[in-house]
Amino acid sequence: RWQLAAQDTDFKKDERFARVCRAIEAGELVAVPTETVYGLAADATNGQACARIYEAKGRPQFNPLISHVESLEAARRHGIFTADAERLADAFWPGPLTLVLPRAGSSTVSQLATAGLETIAIRVPNAPFMQALAEATGKPLAAPSANLSGRISGTTADDVAHDLEPHLAFLIDTGPTSVGVESTIISLVGDQPTLLRPGGIAREEIEAVLNTRLVSAGTNDSAPAAPGMMSSHYAPCSSVRLNVTEVHQGEALITLGTALPAGAEKASQRFNLSAEGNLREAASNLFIALRQADKATQVGIAVAPIPATGLGEAINDRLLRAAAPR
Ligand code: TXA
Ligand code: MG
Secondary structure, three states: OEEOOOOOOHHHHOHHHHHHHHHHHOOOOEEEEOOOOEEEEEEOOOHHHHHHHHHHHOOOOOOOOEEEOOOHHHHHOOEOOOHHHHHHHHHHOOOOEEEEEEEOOOOOOOOOOOOOOOEEEEEOOOOHHHHHHHHHHOOOEEOOEOOOOOOOOOOOHHHHHHHHHHHOOEEEEOOOOOOOOOOEEEEOOOOOOEEEEOOOOOHHHHHHHHOOOOEEOOOOOOOOOOOOOOOOOOOOOOOEEOOOOEOOOOOEEEEOOOOOOEOHHHOOEEEEOOOOOOHHHHHHHHHHHHHHHHHHOOOOEEEOOOOOOOOHHHHHHHHHHHHOOO
């Protein structure tokens, strides 16, 4: 485990950085933080390295990985950028936005990373270490969220170690991630820009840049638009009840703002995602609260209503999946 500050850029001089680069080049797995969640990173051009990712997470191989690169220029080698793609990259990269694009003929990303699709998911994360690692190795980095498949995403190094430690050559620890939910995924493959996954950039911000409404991909388990968008995901061990207006004895309670549901005193423990009711702060605390609530109850997790605007769309999306029948 290598601890450093999130915005530190001196790490390149540390001899450990060269070792991390060598681990990637050797096809090993490295847990690397991004601004959204921790990623389980490997060389996206190396099929065996990508196979290790699927194996470590217990992830089905039909569920493709996002390739992380250091710049728009690097991204252009792998995806075909339409005018809308250029606009979005300009507005939001580096940042929590993933673009699904037709795969470029020049892309060296392995078929395993894209699950054999003709499309590719790419992003430039706002995370100095991940960027430097992609740049120094010259490799796009395949990195799904660093958690066991179907479980709660890891936003701290401890969460990552808990789920994946034996599989890691290195764990880069920059503390809790700032955004706290995964990137927003937009597909620019079909006729209309489509929101495949709400995430760290609100739908409203993207619609303002594109000057059009985003189509939403429906939830359909037999043919999910993003193959990873199964209705059950982010699952804690405990059951989850949403939009709770009355708390049951012994439940762990998750709230937002100052309002409390009836019977809040019966909760075994309470977690407030944001005392001020700020949805950005709430998103950054969501997965931490879910993991802690899960430990704090034998009965179940009760979640008070969360508004669906701005980052609330991503929060509600994750909560719906956490609460879905498994
Ligand atoms: O914030 C994030 O996006 C984090 C950090 C580490 O960058 N990564 C992440 O990866 O959330 P993952 O693997 O947990 O989720 C990636 C999602 C999956 O639902 C997958 O199905 C979808 O992206 N995806 C990947 N390639 C795709 C493609 N070509 N077409 C449609 N969906 C794709
Ligand atoms: Mg994930």
